[in-house]
Amino acid sequence: VKDVQLTLNVNGRTRILEATPAATLLDVLRDELGLIGTKEGCVEGECGACTVLVDGRPVDSCIFAAHSVGSREVTTIEGVGAVEATPLQQAMIKAGAVQCGFCTPGFVMTLTALLAENPSPDETTIRRSLAGNICRCTGYSQIVDAVLEVSGGER
Amino acid sequence: MSALGAAAPRKDADPKVRGTAAYGVDVSLPGMIHGAILRSPVAKGRIRRTRHQQGRIDAGGMGGGHRRRRPLA
Numbered sequence: 001v002k003d004v005q006l007t008l009n010v011n012g013r014t015r016i017l018e019a020t021p022a023a024t025l026l027d028v029l030r031d032e033l034g035l036i037g038t039k040e041g042c043v044e045g046e047c048g049a050c051t052v053l054v055d056g057r058p059v060d061s062c063i064f065a066a067h068s069v070g071s072r073e074v075t076t077i078e079g080v081g082a083v084e085a086t087p088l089q090q091a092m093i094k095a096g097a098v099q100c101g102f103c104t105p106g107f108v109m110t111l112t113a114l115l116a117e118n119p120s121p122d123e124t125t126i127r128r129s130l131a132g133n134i135c136r137c138t139g140y141s142q143i144v145d146a147v148l149e150v151s152g153g154e155r
Numbered sequence: 156m157s158a159l160g161a162a163a164p165r166k167d168a169d170p171k172v173r174g175t176a177a178y179g180v181d182v183s184l185p186g187m188i189h190g191a192i193l194r195s196p197v198a199k200g201r202i203r204r205t206r207h208q209q210g211r212i213d214a215g216g217m218g219g220g221h222r223r224r225r226p227l228a
Contacts (some may be wrong), residue, residue: 036181037174077174089172093164103169108172 008069010035011079025061025069026050029076037077037105041134048133052076053108056112056117060132077105080112086152088115095146099137107133111147120151 003018010033017032029035031053041049045063046135052121053075081089088111091097098104107130114121114129121129126147127140135143148155170176195202 036177039178040180081173085172087168089169092172093168096162096165098165098168098171101167101176102178104171105174108174 003004004067006066008033008074009071010074011076011082012073019066021067022144023053023066025052025059025064025066025074028066029061029074035076035078037070039102039104039105041106046132046134047103048106048110049103051109053109053113056113058113058132070155075109077108080108088112088146091146091149092143095142095149097139097142097146099135099139103133103135103137107135107143111143113152115147120153122153123148123155124150126153 001020001022004021006017006019006023006028008015008017008028015033017028019028026038028102029038030040038052039049040062041047043050043062045060048060050060050062051058053059053073054064054069055072056075063137080086085093089108089116090107092104097107110129110133111126114126118125123144124142130140130143145155147153165171167176193202193205
């Protein structure tokens, strides 16, 4: 199958590249653009390790066709806290919300989108928003604690 | 013994929350080939032969080329 040219807006930059028609957004981000902060976990849209934002909404990039992104803005973990950790990221560090860290970029993306939409989510809202992110170190409570820390909410 | 009982911040937490921490799967070196351990699909089975082609291994690993491909097993 021949590669097809693709233009993507990633982290505020316009990138032009070639990818097979079936390439996933994850394939393109990691293998073509070298944005390896986005992780490949289950490759079937269950674990959320590959979560990125498309026009601000979290998507599983492992099951999102690269050619279907169109002119929408893609934000990866490289576009969040590039210079220094955001308040959410700082709170995650402080709360002990990071263990092996493989799921962490996905959690950061989902939670960044949540906080952009709702700066003060309650615990139930936080937990529901994380339904698509799995942490096999199982440190969920500390992750929720970190969000509550920045949102000013209570457990 | 002031460290005992105290919560110590993880030194690797910052690169992990910002996506800059490198994992084994993120490392790609020139000429790097990929390997996989194949085991018998049945318990206590005896491996008599495998069906992968030696030529593909010689050509630069299971995937070949610079792109990372899914392993065969």
